[in-house]
Amino acid sequence: MLRGLPRRLAGLFATLFAASFVIFAAAYAAPGDPAVLLSGSRQELTPEKLAAVRAQYHLDEPLVVQYGRWLWDSAQGDLGRSFQYRDHVADLIGARLPTTLELVAYATVFFVILGVGSGVLAALRRGWVDSAVVGGTTLAASVPSFVAAIALVSLFGVRLGWFPVTGQGEGFTGRLHHLTLPAFALALGALAVISRVTRQAMAEAYASDHVDAARASGMAERQIVIRHVLRNALGPIVTMCGLVMAGMLAGTVVVETAFGLSGVGSLLVSAISTHDFPVTQAVLLLMVIGYVVVTTLVDLVHPLIDPRVSRGTKRHTAKRVKTA
Amino acid sequence: MLLDIEDLTLRLPAGAAARPLLSGVSLRIDRGEVVGLVGESGSGKSTTARAVLRMLPEHAHASGSVRVDGEDVLTMDPARLRAHRSRTVSMIFQDPRSAMNPVRRIGDFLTEPLIRVLGLPKRAAVAKATELLASVGLPDPERRMRQRPHELSGGMLQRVVIAAALCTEPDLLLADEATSALDATTQAEVLALLRGIQAERRESGSGLGTLFITHDLPLAAAYCDRVYVMYAGHVVEHQPARGLFAEPRHPYTRGLLECSPTLGRDHEPRPIPGRPSSLSDALTGCSFAPRCPKAEPECDTWAPVAIPFGGGASAEQEFAACRRLELVTRSST
Amino acid sequence: MTTVTAGALVPVTIRDRRPLQVIVAGGFLALVVVAAVCAPLLAPHAPDAVDLSASLAGTTSQHPLGTDASGQDLLSRVLYGARSSLLAPLALLALAAVLGITMGTVAAWRGGWVDTLLSRVTDVMYAFPGLLFVVLVIAVFGDGLTTSILALGLAYAPTIARYTRSVALAERSQPYIDAYRVQGMSGARICVRHLVPNLSGALIGYLVVLFGEGLMSLATLSYLGFGAGSPSIDWGLMVQEGQDAVVQGALLPALVPGTAIAAVVVAFNIVGVWVSDRLGHGR
Numbered sequence: 001m002l003r004g005l006p007r008r009l010a011g012l013f014a015t016l017f018a019a020s021f022v023i024f025a026a027a028y029a030a031p032g033d034p035a036v037l038l039s040g041s042r043q044e045l046t047p048e049k050l051a052a053v054r055a056q057y058h059l060d061e062p063l064v065v066q067y068g069r070w071l072w073d074s075a076q077g078d079l080g081r082s083f084q085y086r087d088h089v090a091d092l093i094g095a096r097l098p099t100t101l102e103l104v105a106y107a108t109v110f111f112v113i114l115g116v117g118s119g120v121l122a123a124l125r126r127g128w129v130d131s132a133v134v135g136g137t138t139l140a141a142s143v144p145s146f147v148a149a150i151a152l153v154s155l156f157g158v159r160l161g162w163f164p165v166t167g168q169g170e171g172f173t174g175r176l177h178h179l180t181l182p183a184f185a186l187a188l189g190a191l192a193v194i195s196r197v198t199r200q201a202m203a204e205a206y207a208s209d210h211v212d213a214a215r216a217s218g219m220a221e222r223q224i225v226i227r228h229v230l231r232n233a234l235g236p237i238v239t240m241c242g243l244v245m246a247g248m249l250a251g252t253v254v255v256e257t258a259f260g261l262s263g264v265g266s267l268l269v270s271a272i273s274t275h276d277f278p279v280t281q282a283v284l285l286l287m288v289i290g291y292v293v294v295t296t297l298v299d300l301v302h303p304l305i306d307p308r309v310s311r312g313t314k315r316h317t318a319k320r321v322k323t324a
Numbered sequence: 325m326l327l328d329i330e331d332l333t334l335r336l337p338a339g340a341a342a343r344p345l346l347s348g349v350s351l352r353i354d355r356g357e358v359v360g361l362v363g364e365s366g367s368g369k370s371t372t373a374r375a376v377l378r379m380l381p382e383h384a385h386a387s388g389s390v391r392v393d394g395e396d397v398l399t400m401d402p403a404r405l406r407a408h409r410s411r412t413v414s415m416i417f418q419d420p421r422s423a424m425n426p427v428r429r430i431g432d433f434l435t436e437p438l439i440r441v442l443g444l445p446k447r448a449a450v451a452k453a454t455e456l457l458a459s460v461g462l463p464d465p466e467r468r469m470r471q472r473p474h475e476l477s478g479g480m481l482q483r484v485v486i487a488a489a490l491c492t493e494p495d496l497l498l499a500d501e502a503t504s505a506l507d508a509t510t511q512a513e514v515l516a517l518l519r520g521i522q523a524e525r526r527e528s529g530s531g532l533g534t535l536f537i538t539h540d541l542p543l544a545a546a547y548c549d550r551v552y553v554m555y556a557g558h559v560v561e562h563q564p565a566r567g568l569f570a571e572p573r574h575p576y577t578r579g580l581l582e583c584s585p586t587l588g589r590d591h592e593p594r595p596i597p598g599r600p601s602s603l604s605d606a607l608t609g610c611s612f613a614p615r616c617p618k619a620e621p622e623c624d625t626w627a628p629v630a631i632p633f634g635g636g637a638s639a640e641q642e643f644a645a646c647r648r649l650e651l652v653t654r655s656s657t
Numbered sequence: 658m659t660t661v662t663a664g665a666l667v668p669v670t671i672r673d674r675r676p677l678q679v680i681v682a683g684g685f686l687a688l689v690v691v692a693a694v695c696a697p698l699l700a701p702h703a704p705d706a707v708d709l710s711a712s713l714a715g716t717t718s719q720h721p722l723g724t725d726a727s728g729q730d731l732l733s734r735v736l737y738g739a740r741s742s743l744l745a746p747l748a749l750l751a752l753a754a755v756l757g758i759t760m761g762t763v764a765a766w767r768g769g770w771v772d773t774l775l776s777r778v779t780d781v782m783y784a785f786p787g788l789l790f791v792v793l794v795i796a797v798f799g800d801g802l803t804t805s806i807l808a809l810g811l812a813y814a815p816t817i818a819r820y821t822r823s824v825a826l827a828e829r830s831q832p833y834i835d836a837y838r839v840q841g842m843s844g845a846r847i848c849v850r851h852l853v854p855n856l857s858g859a860l861i862g863y864l865v866v867l868f869g870e871g872l873m874s875l876a877t878l879s880y881l882g883f884g885a886g887s888p889s890i891d892w893g894l895m896v897q898e899g900q901d902a903v904v905q906g907a908l909l910p911a912l913v914p915g916t917a918i919a920a921v922v923v924a925f926n927i928v929g930v931w932v933s934d935r936l937g938h939g940r
Contacts, residue, residue, distance in 0.1 A: 015780060015781070015784050016784075018777075018780070018781045018784070019781055019784040019785065022781060022793070023793060026793055026794075026796070026797045027797065029797055029798075030797045030798060037797065138923065138926060138927070139919075139923060141926070142869065142873075142919055142922040142923040142926050143919045143922070143923075144873045144876055144877055144880075144918060144919070144922070145877075146876075146877060146880045146893075146896060146915075147896065147915035147916075147918055147919050150896060150899075150900055150903060150911045150912065150915050151912065151915065153903055153904075154903055154908040154911070154912060158903060158904065158906055158908065159908075165903075165904055166904070208422065209417065209419065209422035209423055210422060210423055210424055210425045210426070212379070212423075213415070213417055213423040213424070214425075215379065215409075216374075216377050216379060216409060216415045216417075217409060217410055217414070217415075217437055217488075218405075218406045218407065218408070218409030218410025218411070218437075218441065219406075219410070219436075219437075219440070220406060223440070227425075227428075227436075228425055231425070231427060231428070232425065232426075232427050235427075246786060247786040247787055249786060250785075250786040250787030250788060250789050251787060253787075253788070253789075253792070253881070254877055254880070254881065257880075257881060258880075258900070268792065269881055269882070271796075272792065272795060272796045272800070272883065273800075273882060277796065280793075280796045284785075284789055284792070284793055287786065287789055288784055288785055288786075288789065291784065291785075291786040292784050305427075306427055307426070307427055307472050307474070308426050308427065308474070
């Protein structure tokens with residue numbers, strides 16, 4: 001199972017280096033002096049401030065050396081200082097990361113249960129149940145998460161008053177209560193993707209000859225569904241769940257903004273609006289690392305669930321979905 | 325009588341097919357017998373075998389009866405049907421690789437019916453499955469139990485499938501092209517294995533009936549006791565294997581024999597002209613008439629019925645469904 | 658023309674699958690386009706006419722869809738907003754399609770370094786989940802609708818290129834391409850005159866689906882404050898401007914443009930899937 005591990009890890013690091021270089025070097029793509037962009041607010045530029053920026057980014061050295069230093073510092077947790085908050089970037093992110101991770105975890109619970117559940121239901125009950133699920137997922141996939149957020153707040157927050165509209169909540173149940181609507185808004189698009197993948201994978205597994213053979217051997221239909229159909233559909237389903245969950249890190253940018261949650265995603269939005277480039281770089285780097293690491297893990301786990309994959313004869317190359 | 329299919333007709337809803345999938349199929353197998361069922365693909369031989377398990381095509385309507393040990397399979401309730409499928413009858417499929425779940429281990433495949441149907445405890449099931457693998461001639465059975473289907477060759481897998489089919493000690497074995505996908509030497513080994521099992525069961529007093537489905541008429545004639553020949557959903561001929569090979573009565577059977585290359589024969593393989601009948605061909609008369617070298621205008625309106633010939637009582641009754649039976653018989657002698 | 662119309666061979670039942678849905682979706686999109694073009698004729702008010710006395714009015718005969726916090730008529734704003742909300746994805750798609758189809762065709766035809774470059778670029782792009790690559794471009798070049806369109810165009814181009822490459826590779830192996838080569842036609846001419854036109858069916862279906870996605874992405878950027886900015890009228894921006902009123906109990910300012918976005922995207926997805934099925938030759 002671990003045969004492809006060194007190659008996968010090499011690929012992982014190559015991708016991470018390339019992506020982090022793009023994030024770092026982006027500052028040089030801007031017209032003018034990169035120090036101006038890196039120093040944030042364009043109005044109150046003092047020579048001292050520019051000098052501080054030059055020192056922080058080692059701007060007097062060659063680009064590759066600067067990149068190496070930046071990467072080395074980042075790897076040690078020194079992500080620089082925010083010009084806006086006048087604070088260590090690592091501390092800023094550290095304070096906001098739990099909210100974001102909770103949100104992603106909660107949304108994952110939502111989309112796994114509802115997505116896989118509705119997909120299985122659609123595959124088993126043809127007819128109107130199937131049509132309803134397919135129609136519902138087409139709709140869910142087409143609603144941008146910020147529109148879903150507003151709609152959820154309008155209905156469950158304002159009209160019915162079941163869920164709080166702002167704030168983060170105290171204690172476990174309080175946080176759960178506050179995060180329910182954001183998590184659902186975040187999960188909606190993912191739910192549609194997972195539901196479709198599950199339905200498709202189940203239908204394919206159903207059509208295979210060994211299911212027929214199991215039926216011929218007198219196995220009960222329920223057992224066939226669990227042991228043969230669902231078991232064989234598990235590979236693509238788990239892979240897709242992993243990929244979608246990884247993509248959700250980016251989705252938090254919109255949902256945290258819509259619900260006024262103080263997480264890493266909303267930090268990125270405010271960093272961009274205030275031209276706080278060190279924070280922007282750090283959050284982007286964090287999200288890209290999280291995404292690439294999780295997708296690589298999913299690739300590594302897939303052959304354990306589905307031995308067909310390691311042979312490469314029937315490879316389910318799950319399409320990478322972009323959940324905005 | 326172990327298996328007694330009588331006048332089985334299977335129709336798809338109007339519009340889906342122009343002719344029935346099966347029309348008036350009658351077929352019998354006694355304990356200890358190996359009975360062949362021969363025909364081209366699409367002739368209805370697999371459909372007949374699957375009907376014994378009541379695995380009918382979707383929306384198909386069945387009439388007639390399929391009795392196993394006197395009980396009609398077509399009217400069983402679901403629980404009885406599951407017991408019938410798991411205990412009384414076992415099926416061996418053509419392609420063992422697609423008949424086994426690729427993501428599960430050989431051991432799971434074998435122990436599942438033992439635990440579920442026979443109620444053996446897990447440990448005993450594993451022991452029995454290992455023993456079965458050894459008995460079908462697989463070396464190193466303990467290791468096989470832990471392997472997955474893709475790690476075994478086709479011949480080995482077919483042995484595993486046979487072991488699985490035998491594990492619940494069924495009375496009737498349906499072998500659907502069980503050796504067709506194998507190369508010649510493996511085919512001979514698997515046939516020898518099946519024959520050995522047949523003999524073993526005969527000795528122990530509980531004879532095993534086998535329905536041996538193949539498109540290979542010489543193979544069926546060599547391996548089976550009796551052979552039924554099917555064409556376009558009809559049984560067109562039935563004879564003991566020896567007679568069928570020596571003196572085929574139906575033009576289709578003759579055509580099948582003439583188009584298979586055989587050592588020591590003095591003629592070239594001759595193909596049957598035309599194409600096999602398809603479900604969209606609506607025919608009023610004999611369905612083989614369009615391809616038949618001996619066909620007369622009357623054949624297009626003659627509804628096929630079994631015309632008995634020779635000796636043989638009840639199950640052994642020889643017959644062929646050809647209007648020109650007499651003429652054919654005369655010209656072939 | 659050398660294209661074999663697979664459509665003629667497909668049974669009627671498959672070709673006419675879900676016609677009602679497609680007709681409704683297509684009709685709706687046609688209506689939206691007409692509404693955008695004729696906004697000045699259809700809108701009951703000027704879209705930027707501030708009337709603080711009518712702030713957050715519900716549905717009235719004067720304002721069929723209500724008003725926002727500044728008392729601007731929502732129906733008029735949604736009609737006018739359709740213009741930028743539809744034109745912007747069109748511009749982004751045109752940019753991405755020109756870049757992507759060119760790159761994909763060259764990669765499929767020539768292989769070599771172009772092909773390698775394409776796969777490297779896509780690999781790096783795919784390391785950025787969601788809109789993060791676009792967000793990076795905006796962080797560097799500043800926000801605004803133009804930057805958003807350019808950034809999204811760049812982000813979509815490799816995806817389109819990859820798709821073009823895969824269908825072009827399949828088409829390239831067709832015998833008629835060889836026939837043109839034997840006749841001595843140049844590679845560029847074959848690509849422009851024969852290869853790309855024969856791919857257009859598959860590509861158009863793909864682009865229609867991408868249009869919906871592009872509209873969604875642009876609306877998201879506008880909502881986040883990176884895209885179209887005030888005083889322009891854009892659906893995504895309208896949702897952002899209207900969301901403060903939601904807490905006060907006035908749902909229309911955010912829900913009206915939000916529903917418009919969702920409805921148009923749903924319609925594009927339905928039509929896009931149908932177009933892919935019909936023109937894509939099952940690719």
